[in-house]
Structures are given as structure tokens and as C-alpha cells.
Amino acid sequence: MASSCELSKLAYSKIILHAFKYPHTSVNGVLLANEGSSNHSVKYVDAIPLFHHNLGLAPMLEVALMQIDSYCRTAGLVIAGYYHASEALAEMSPDIVSQRICEKIAEYFPNACLVLINNRQLAKQMTHTSLSVVQYCDGGKWKVKDKENFKILPNNDSALDSVSNLLSKKLYKKLVDFDDHFDDISQDWLNVTLKSMID
Amino acid sequence: MEKQSKHWEDVRDLFRNWREENCRQSEDVVDLWKEVLANHFGKLGDEGWLVLEQVFIAALDCHSMEIANFCLSKLNQEFPDSMRVKRLKAMKYEALERYEDALDILDLIIKKDETNAASRKRKVTIYKSQGMIIEAIKELTDYLRIFMADQEAWMELSDLYISQQEWNKAAFCVEELMLHSPFNHLYLQRYAEIKYTQGGYENLEIARSYYAQAAKLNPNNVRALYGLLLTSVHMASNSKCPSQKKKESIKLSEWATNQLSQLQSSNDSKLFSSQILEGMGNLQIGNDSKN
Numbered sequence: 001m002a003s004s005c006e007l008s009k010l011a012y013s014k015i016i017l018h019a020f021k022y023p024h025t026s027v028n029g030v031l032l033a034n035e036g037s038s039n040h041s042v043k044y045v046d047a048i049p050l051f052h053h054n055l056g057l058a059p060m061l062e063v064a065l066m067q068i069d070s071y072c073r074t075a076g077l078v079i080a081g082y083y084h085a086s087e088a089l090a091e092m093s094p095d096i097v098s099q100r101i102c103e104k105i106a107e108y109f110p111n112a113c114l115v116l117i118n119n120r121q122l123a124k125q126m127t128h129t130s131l132s133v134v135q136y137c138d139g140g141k142w143k144v145k146d147k148e149n150f151k152i153l154p155n156n157d158s159a160l161d162s163v164s165n166l167l168s169k170k171l172y173k174k175l176v177d178f179d180d181h182f183d184d185i186s187q188d189w190l191n192v193t194l195k196s197m198i199d
Numbered sequence: 200m201e202k203q204s205k206h207w208e209d210v211r212d213l214f215r216n217w218r219e220e221n222c223r224q225s226e227d228v229v230d231l232w233k234e235v236l237a238n239h240f241g242k243l244g245d246e247g248w249l250v251l252e253q254v255f256i257a258a259l260d261c262h263s264m265e266i267a268n269f270c271l272s273k274l275n276q277e278f279p280d281s282m283r284v285k286r287l288k289a290m291k292y293e294a295l296e297r298y299e300d301a302l303d304i305l306d307l308i309i310k311k312d313e314t315n316a317a318s319r320k321r322k323v324t325i326y327k328s329q330g331m332i333i334e335a336i337k338e339l340t341d342y343l344r345i346f347m348a349d350q351e352a353w354m355e356l357s358d359l360y361i362s363q364q365e366w367n368k369a370a371f372c373v374e375e376l377m378l379h380s381p382f383n384h385l386y387l388q389r390y391a392e393i394k395y396t397q398g399g400y401e402n403l404e405i406a407r408s409y410y411a412q413a414a415k416l417n418p419n420n421v422r423a424l425y426g427l428l429l430t431s432v433h434m435a436s437n438s439k440c441p442s443q444k445k446k447e448s449i450k451l452s453e454w455a456t457n458q459l460s461q462l463q464s465s466n467d468s469k470l471f472s473s474q475i476l477e478g479m480g481n482l483q484i485g486n487d488s489k490n
Contacts, residue, residue, distance in 0.1 A: 023260075024223065024260070054358065054361055054392070056361045056362060056364065056396070057361065057392040057393065057395075057396050058392075058395055058396040059391070059392050059395045059396070059406075059422075059425070059426050059429055059430075060392070060422060060425065060426075062429060063425045063429060087327075088327070088328060088329065088330040089296075089328070090329075090330065091330050095362075096364065097362075181421075182421045182422050182425070183421075185421050185459075185462050185463055
């Protein structure tokens with residue numbers, strides 16, 4: 001059972017930027033951790049945005065996960081978590097699609113975390129991390145992670161400042177998810193250029 | 200910086216384009232209105248009312264209530280008894296989460312005019328915004344009994360069913376769309392996606408044929424190509440597949456891979472399709488009844 005869960009500035013920024021790019025639909029993506037990460041303290045080093053249409057359909061999800069998996073093997077990473085922002089403003093519990101995807105991820109990375117975006121707390125000037133985390137435990141139960149056991153690196157405040165800065169520059173327009181990639185195959189779902197702007 | 204040097208006529212044309220294509224560019228609409236068009240509103244003539252409506256809706260999307268109220272009051276002044284303006288008022292209540300007030304206005308409009316399609320559709324979105332998907336589905340199915348040719352509504356209903364994992368009903372909606380537009384490769388691709396997600400060998404076969412048709416109609420449809428590749432490889436490795444179909448599937452998967460390679464060769468992104476073939480078996484998310 002992982003006792004703490006950390007999110008790098010890069011992963012956190014991409015999650016928030018993805019939500020801001022498509023405010024009117026649900027969005028989802030996977031979280032990557034270093035290979036060989038222990039279950040006691042997971043650090044998510046990157047996030048790969050997946051879709052903003054029809055999150056419940058399987059074929060493109062399988063193709064995307066295969067491509068991400070291939071990438072992970074070359075980069076010494078592993079798919080270890082999942083994030084989701086609901087379409088409805090007030091929705092705060094993980095829907096069935098998110099649960100199933102995260103359960104699948106947990107088969108390969110036990111105790112995978114499901115990060116939910118709290119839509120109401122999002123703002124151009126971020127004052128809350130706007131995330132809530134549940135963790136998949138053996139036996140199919142979902143356990144809510146307390147705020148003490150979940151933090152954004154290097155610390156919550158500087159991460160919030162950094163993301164607010166990105167939002168003011170409207171950098172979410174430059175984020176590419178898999179739906180964008182499938183619409184135009186020249187778009188880079190690894191977001192390499194965006195990464196350099198975030199760091 | 201580009202926007203400030205835009206001439207108001209260019210912005211007007213851009214807005215016209217967006218209205219015709221039904222694009223949801225709310226942030227850009229609001230920004231361009233503030234920076235350019237608001238100062239030239241008088242020059243727009245009758246088109247100005249359409250622009251006000253467009254800016255109003257975009258402002259609601261961005262929660263710029265000042266701009267929204269300005270547009271609404273101008274429209275109300277000019278068209279005081281209009282059902283269309285009343286519907287916009289209902290949308291404002293929706294944006295403020297005053298759903299009961301919004302529903303009251305919409306019900307009033309529908310009572311006065313039973314053929315008012317747009318108001319009925321707004322009721323569906325009110326349910327959807329509150330996460331009341333079952334009610335939204337009921338409202339939309341009632342709507343479609345009357346307005347059977349509304350393709351946008353069939354698509355929306357299909358999306359709602361997908362979110363509830365009602366694959367048969369979602370597929371039925373897309374079948375209606377395919378009847379309307381049999382050469383629309385996007386509908387064919389969507390149908391294949393639903394069938395694939397449903398699972399089972401027969402659905403896999405159906406998915407493959409619809410993906411193939413979509414790819415035939417538009418060889419640049421990346422989802423159709425990947426879908427064709429995925430379904431062909433699954434079929435070829437499935438014990439239920441007769442050898443004739445296996446050979447067919449292998450040929451199709453090769454064709455799809457070639458198409459994808461050609462599309463990717465024009466840019467320097469990583470090509471993972473060969474690795475996809477390798478890693479095929481590992482990450483099946485769909486129903487276990489696939490095999």
C-alpha cells in the first residue's frame with residue numbers, strides 16, 4: 001500500500017493545461033512513474049493526455065496505451081496512474097470508465113492512483129491544487145488519499161504559481177492529446193516542446 | 200498581437216465562418232469582440248444581431264457575465280417578444296446554475312410553440328449539466344420521436360448511451376446517422392468503435408468491416424486505419440477465425456500499416472506501428488468476451 005503520492009510539476013501542469021484546453025468536455029490521461037518505483041512512495045514524473053471525446057470507447061484507448069507503453073520502455077518509465085476531469089462541473093466521483101481503466105493499470109502497477117480534477121476549484125489564478133486522489137487497493141476497493149499523503153513538487157505553492165503563469169500565457173493551446181494526434185498525425189503527443197516551456 | 204491589427208471586417212468574416220461551421224471558439228470570440236468588434240458594432244447592420252447572439256453564448260461559456268448581459272439587453276431591446284431571445288435568457292440561467300428558472304422559461308416557450316426544437320434540446324443540456332444522464336436520455340428520445348431527422352441529436356444521444364455503456368442503443372443511434380449519410384466516414388468509424396468496445400468475435404468482425412469501409416472512403420482517417428490494424432490483428436490471432444479470413448485480415452493489417460507509415464513519413468514523430476504489432480496482446484481494455 002503506497003503511503004505517499006507525489007506529482008512532478010510537469011505532470012501537474014499537463015493535467016491542468018489539458019483540462020483548460022477542453023473546458024467543455026471530459027478529459028483523461030495516464031500518469032507515468034519511473035520503472036521500479038516502489039509501492040510505498042510513488043512519484044509521478046510525467047502525464048500523457050489521452051482524449052477529450054468519447055472516453056468510453058476502447059479501440060483508440062488500446063492504440064494509445066500501446067504507443068505509450070512502447071515509449072515507456074525506451075524511457076525507463078511505466079504507466080502507473082490515471083487522471084480524469086468530468087464534463088459536469090459538480091461531478092466528484094470517478095465514473096465507471098475511469099475505474100475500469102485504472103483497474104487495468106493496477107494489474108501492471110499495483111495500487112495505481114486515480115487523480116480526479118475538482119472542476120470547481122480551477123481558476124486562472126490557481127489557489128487550490130484542484131485535485132483529489134483515490135487509490136486502487138487489493139480487493140477492488142478505492143481508498144481516498146488524504147491531503148497529507150499527496151503533494152505536488154517542489155511544493156504546492158510554487159507549483160500553483162507556475163501553473164497560473166502558464167495559464168496566463170494560454171499555453172494550454174499548445175498542449176497535444178491523443179485525440180489531437182489522431183486528428184492530425186503530425187502533432188506530438190509527447191509534448192516535447194511544451195515540456196521545455198514548462199521547465 | 201496579431202489580433203490588434205485585425206481589421207473589423209476580417210473579424211466579422213471570421214465570426215461568420217465560425218457561425219456557419221458551428222465552431223466552439225468561445226475564448227477567441229470574446230477576446231476579438233472586446234478588442235475589435237465591440238467598437239464597430241454599428242457598422243454591422245442586421246448581421247449585428249447574429250453577432251450579439253454569438254458573443255452572448257461565447258461570453259456565457261467564458262463566464263464573462265458583463266459582456267453576456269450587455270448583449271442580452273441589446274437583443275431584448277430590439278426584439279422584446281422574441282422566443283429566441285427568451286431562450287437565450289434561459290441559457291443565461293443555465294450558466295448561473297439556476298436550472299429551475301431556466302426550465303420554467305423553456306417550458307413556457309414550448310407551451311407556446313410545440314415545434315420549437317432548440318428549446319427542447321436546451322432541456323436536455325440542463326439535465327446533462329447536472330449529471331442527470333438518465334433524464335437527459337429520456338428527454339432526448341422523446342425529442343427524437345418528433346424530430347427524427349436531427350442528426351446532431353442522434354449523435355448526442357449516441358454519446359449519452361456510450362457514457363452509460365449501453366452499446367446496443369448507442370449503435371442504433373449511429374445506424375440512424377448512417378442511413379442519413381452512408382458515405383460519412385466518421386459515422387462508419389464511430390460505429391466500428393462501438394462494436395469493438397462491445398466485444399465478442401462477431402462484433403470484432405463487424406468492427407473490422409466498418410473500419411475498412413471508413414478507411415476506403417477516407418484513407419487519411421487515422422482512427423479508421425489504426426482501427427483496421429487493431430481489428431485485423433485481433434481477428435488473425437483469434438481461434439474462431441477461419442483461415443480464409445485470417446489471410447484477409449493479415450493483408451488488411453499490412454495495408455493499414457503501410458498507409459499509416461506513409462502518413463507518418465511526412466513528419467519526424469516516432470513510428471510505433473511495428474511495435475504495436477508486437478505488443479498487441481498485452482493491453483486489452485474491452486470486454487473479456489473478445490476471445
